[in-house]
Amino acid sequence: MLHTLSVGELARRLAAREISSVELARHFLARIERLNPSLNAVITLTADQALEAARAADRRLAAGERGRLLGIPLIHKDIFCTEGVRTSCGSRMLDNFISPYDATIVAKLKGAGTVMLGKSNMDEFAMGSSNETSYYGPVRNPWDTTKVPGGSSGGSSAASAARLAPFTTGTDTGGSIRQPAALTGVTGVKPTYGRVSRYGMIAFASSLDQAGVLARSAEDAAVVLEVMAGFDPKDSTSVDTPVPDYSAALDAPLKGLKIGILREFFDGLESRNAALIRDALEVYTAMGAETIEVSLPHLPLSVPTYYVVAPAECSSNLSRFDGVRYGYRCDQPKDLLDLYERSRGEGFGPEVKRRIMTGTYVLSAGYFDAYYLKAQKVRRLITDDFRKAFEKVDLLVGPTTPTPAFAIGAKVDDPVTMYLNDIYTIGANLAGLPGISAPCGFVDELPVGMQLIGPHFSEARLLSAAHHYQRATDWHRKTPGGYQ
Amino acid sequence: MSDWEVVIGLEIHAQLATRSKIFSGSSTAYGATPNTQANLVDLAYPGVLPVLNEEALRMAVKFGLAIGAAIAPRSIFARKNYFYPDLPKGYQISQYELPVVGKGAITIMLDDGAVKTVGITRAHLEEDAGKSLHEGLANATGIDLNRAGTPLLEIVSEPDMRSAKEAVAYMKKVHTLVRYLEICDGNMQEGSFRCDANVSVRPRGAAKFGTRAEIKNLNSFRFVEKAIHYEVGRQIELIESGGAVVQETRLYDSDKNETRSMRSKEEANDYRYFPDPDLLPVEVDEKFVASVRTTLPELPDEKAARFARDFGLSAYDAGVLSASREMGEFFESVVAALGAPHAKLAANWVMGELSSALNRDSVEIAGSRVSPAALADLLKRIVDETISGKIAKDVFEAMWSEGRPADAIIEAQGLKQITDSGAIEGVIDSVIAANPKQLAEYRSGKDKLFGFFVGQVMKATGGKANPAQLNELLKVKLAGGGSS
Numbered sequence: 017m018l019h020t021l022s023v024g025e026l027a028r029r030l031a032a033r034e035i036s037s038v039e040l041a042r043h044f045l046a047r048i049e050r051l052n053p054s055l056n057a058v059i060t061l062t063a064d065q066a067l068e069a070a071r072a073a074d075r076r077l078a079a080g081e082r083g084r085l086l087g088i089p090l091i092h093k094d095i096f097c098t099e100g101v102r103t104s105c106g107s108r109m110l111d112n113f114i115s116p117y118d119a120t121i122v123a124k125l126k127g128a129g130t131v132m133l134g135k136s137n138m139d140e141f142a143m144g145s146s147n148e149t150s151y152y153g154p155v156r157n158p159w160d161t162t163k164v165p166g167g168s169s170g171g172s173s174a175a176s177a178a179r180l181a182p183f184t185t186g187t188d189t190g191g192s193i194r195q196p197a198a199l200t201g202v203t204g205v206k207p208t209y210g211r212v213s214r215y216g217m218i219a220f221a222s223s224l225d226q227a228g229v230l231a232r233s234a235e236d237a238a239v240v241l242e243v244m245a246g247f248d249p250k251d252s253t254s255v256d257t258p259v260p261d262y263s264a265a266l267d268a269p270l271k272g273l274k275i276g277i278l279r280e281f282f283d284g285l286e287s288r289n290a291a292l293i294r295d296a297l298e299v300y301t302a303m304g305a306e307t308i309e310v311s312l313p314h315l316p317l318s319v320p321t322y323y324v325v326a327p328a329e330c331s332s333n334l335s336r337f338d339g340v341r342y343g344y345r346c347d348q349p350k351d352l353l354d355l356y357e358r359s360r361g362e363g364f365g366p367e368v369k370r371r372i373m374t375g376t377y378v379l380s381a382g383y384f385d386a387y388y389l390k391a392q393k394v395r396r397l398i399t400d401d402f403r404k405a406f407e408k409v410d411l412l413v414g415p416t417t418p419t420p421a422f423a424i425g426a427k428v429d430d431p432v433t434m435y436l437n438d439i440y441t442i443g444a445n446l447a448g449l450p451g452i453s454a455p456c457g458f459v460d461e462l463p464v465g466m467q468l469i470g471p472h473f474s475e476a477r478l479l480s481a482a483h484h485y486q487r488a489t490d491w492h493r494k495t496p497g498g499y500q
Numbered sequence: 501m502s503d504w505e506v507v508i509g510l511e512i513h514a515q516l517a518t519r520s521k522i523f524s525g526s527s528t529a530y531g532a533t534p535n536t537q538a539n540l541v542d543l544a545y546p547g548v549l550p551v552l553n554e555e556a557l558r559m560a561v562k563f564g565l566a567i568g569a570a571i572a573p574r575s576i577f578a579r580k581n582y583f584y585p586d587l588p589k590g591y592q593i594s595q596y597e598l599p600v601v602g603k604g605a606i607t608i609m610l611d612d613g614a615v616k617t618v619g620i621t622r623a624h625l626e627e628d629a630g631k632s633l634h635e636g637l638a639n640a641t642g643i644d645l646n647r648a649g650t651p652l653l654e655i656v657s658e659p660d661m662r663s664a665k666e667a668v669a670y671m672k673k674v675h676t677l678v679r680y681l682e683i684c685d686g687n688m689q690e691g692s693f694r695c696d697a698n699v700s701v702r703p704r705g706a707a708k709f710g711t712r713a714e715i716k717n718l719n720s721f722r723f724v725e726k727a728i729h730y731e732v733g734r735q736i737e738l739i740e741s742g743g744a745v746v747q748e749t750r751l752y753d754s755d756k757n758e759t760r761s762m763r764s765k766e767e768a769n770d771y772r773y774f775p776d777p778d779l780l781p782v783e784v785d786e787k788f789v790a791s792v793r794t795t796l797p798e799l800p801d802e803k804a805a806r807f808a809r810d811f812g813l814s815a816y817d818a819g820v821l822s823a824s825r826e827m828g829e830f831f832e833s834v835v836a837a838l839g840a841p842h843a844k845l846a847a848n849w850v851m852g853e854l855s856s857a858l859n860r861d862s863v864e865i866a867g868s869r870v871s872p873a874a875l876a877d878l879l880k881r882i883v884d885e886t887i888s889g890k891i892a893k894d895v896f897e898a899m900w901s902e903g904r905p906a907d908a909i910i911e912a913q914g915l916k917q918i919t920d921s922g923a924i925e926g927v928i929d930s931v932i933a934a935n936p937k938q939l940a941e942y943r944s945g946k947d948k949l950f951g952f953f954v955g956q957v958m959k960a961t962g963g964k965a966n967p968a969q970l971n972e973l974l975k976v977k978l979a980g981g982g983s984s
């Protein structure tokens with residue numbers, strides 16, 4: 017069955033001409049048609065364009081061209097601009113928006129010969145941890161359709177878990193790749209801030225947003241990240257440093273690796289989850305790694321810090337959605353103010369409005385110092401904590417989330433409880449660090465994720481560490497019932 | 501009635517003469533069809549990002565060096581948030597707390613010849629907004645975003661000016677400077693150079709400044725002067741009639757010659773400035789500053805001092821001739837061809853005949869119909885006494901309209917000066933003979949009639965008689981000496 021194969025194996029078969037890209041695209045398109053209605057993971061299907069791209073890939077393969085992603089299908093999170101295709105960002109505001117251009121990562125993956133099958137559902141403007149804020153309705157977790165798939169890249173995580181595509185793209189502002197990856201049992205990589213171009217990725221919080229990948233294994237993710245990463249002259253915050261060969265580095269010896277165990281990561285963690293993380297750490301020590309307990313004293317402040325910085329930036333980033341040039345415009349505006357108020361009032365959902373209001377408040381005269389400025393100072397302290405920790409250890413290992421997937425509707429009316437879902441992931445965003453979530457077991461038949469965080473630009477080491485773990489375990493091979 | 505002192509500070513917006521916009525690759529050319537010079541970045545499409553145009557930074561640094569200001573090694577772009585249809589992002593990218601150019605100074609010359617120093621608080625880079633168009637649109641407002649994203653240097657002065665005249669002198673000096681530096685075309689009709697004036701009054705001798713009003717968007721020297729005059733009168737009248745000036749923004753209506761309230765301090769926007777997370781801090785190192793320093797031309801004050809020193813010109817003349825780089829270059833070319841001892845003659849002609857002809861026909865000096873070499877050839881004929889200064893003016897007019905060299909016109913029209921004393925004497929004799937009554941009156945003491953005889957001789961010779969010779973010979977003849 018084609019959907020059970022790794023990206024590497026698919027590429028091998030394509031190169032050997034055992035299968036064609038068109039065949040592969042048809043297989044996944046058929047799966048989406050059959051399985052997506054109960055998941056709502058894919059909100060735009062681009063079957064015609066996919067087949068056309070697959071035919072082009074087949075021509076390149078026939079001409080003797082080879083590439084690790086040439087002819088491989090994927091699904092893009094609907095936050096990435098895709099030329100000629102609706103790019104909604106999960107919002108009514110952009111329900112009618114057909115992007116005139118490709119995001120840099122979309123163009124790079126297209127150039128590598130990937131075949132886009134469609135666009136995945138997401139929390140509106142990436143604001144959410146459960147995919148329940150989407151204008152297109154919630155996404156269901158393939159492991160239990162009464163449960164959320166996490167968010168904001170919930171469509172991508174559900175699609176990857178349900179094998180609707182060999183891999184999907186996502187973005188992570190406070191955990192939006194790692195948390196849904198953990199809740200759906202896939203491998204999610206959030207690179208270093210600046211590693212992947214943000215050009216064409218609709219901004220939520222510019223200083224925190226980073227694009228990444230949700231795949232079936234660290235090995236598959238390595239191949240994809242290598243194509244996505246790299247300096248982009250169109251993004252001033254992207255960093256001009258060479259992209260290593262992540263795949264080649266996967267098998268680097270693990271012996272002697274110093275793993276930091278964060279004391280703060282086990283505070284408030286459910287015991288069964290904690291036990292799974294301790295099991296994972298034992299796998300590492302058995303492979304020759306050393307574990308060292310470390311502390312990040314300011315980490316408990318990361319959630320309040322994040323909920324000042326991210327809304328502040330989003331309140332400004334989302335000002336461009338004003339009903340003037342594109343996107344949703346209210347009916348029959350009376351005047352300019354009415355145009356703004358109703359277009360934005362009707363175009364944005366409640367969570368987006370809550371964050372715009374919070375952000376506007378913390379940037380206002382008289383509150384700026386007490387909130388925004390203070391949050392920036394705390395952010396620096398958290399970053400320093402990580403820096404100090406990485407003087408002692410090579411990477412940190414801990415849980416990705418406090419609990420497994422929760423029920424749809426369980427937390428929608430309680431934003432603070434919802435926000436606490438990102439308690440273990442937000443730190444890496446505030447400090448701009450890379451992180452990976454990899455499956456490490458089950459609680460109540462729901463997948464649990466282990467998180468690895470490393471210093472800036474340590475993706476190769478993180479991927480290698482996750483890969484070693486995945487060679488020793490098979491949690492990442494588990495597939496939800498009905499999607500095998 | 502008290503004696504009032506006027507206090508003025510100006511914020512000048514100089515559009516930088518870069519070929520592309522400050523954060524996008526669109527052209528900055530003026531006058532294109534609306535919205536043809538606005539790309540996705542200028543239109544603030546979802547996902548796009550700004551990238552700083554280094555040329556704009558160079559120009560700002562060049563200005564800073566020219567006014568002796570400190571160049572910030574690290575400056576920050578901030579977002580100024582407000583909603584308006586011609587501001588596509590919903591924020592303007594500007595510099596707030598850390599501008600690229602710090603404190604500097606400019607000297608101006610007052611009417612009485614005194615020199616005054618005006619402090620410059622700061623100069624910062626920012627982007628311009630687009631334009632709202634109302635003409636020819638029924639019940640609608642058109643938006644033209646060609647200008648959106650055009651680089652501006654905002655030059656903020658200290659409240660150092662004490663009259664409308666000083667304000668105009670300062671603005672003219674900055675205008676001269678930016679054109680010298682070739683960082684702004686200075687075109688005020690097209691809005692490339694405009695200012696906001698902060699105006700207040702206080703009883704002379706008072707220590708504290710009065711409450712100020714800000715008059716927005718003045719785009720001619722004349723409007724600056726008139727608007728300040730009006731505003732000063734309004735404020736004094738208000739205070740003297742028992743009222744108080746309120747801090748507010750006012751608009752100058754040039755048709756009615758009055759200022760009108762636009763919005764009060766209470767209605768002022770809270771711009772919620774914060775550092776733009778899409779742009780890195782701007783780092784300017786010694787090397788960069790040094791490389792910009794090598795591009796500095798001779799500055800207006802330096803040029804004026806040199807003209808006064810090397811050519812013996814008055815401070816006023818030296819100031820006029822150095823008021824534009826082109827004027828200075830023209831003058832120096834004439835002097836080079838004519839010889840430094842005749843620099844004063846060249847100065848008089850460039851400031852006199854040439855400037856009037858340029859003004860009359862609205863021609864820039866670069867497009868002068870009489871070249872520096874041609875003007876020098878004409879002046880050589882005054883120096884070698886081939887023609888008189890008076891005849892030279894006629895020759896200049898002919899050169900201006902016909903475009904022929906001075907010698908050709910002198911030759912063709914027979915304008916060569918009569919220096920043969922015998923010929924001049926002959927004419928004098930016949931004039932005296934024809935006017936016995938005037939001769940008698942002159943001899944009886946009516947000295948004023950000397951001029952009458954000069955006129956008659958000049959008339960008879962077609963103005964060609966050498967004036968010095970004529971004077972000398974005439975004196976002798978009228979006194980009854982000589983051959984008659």
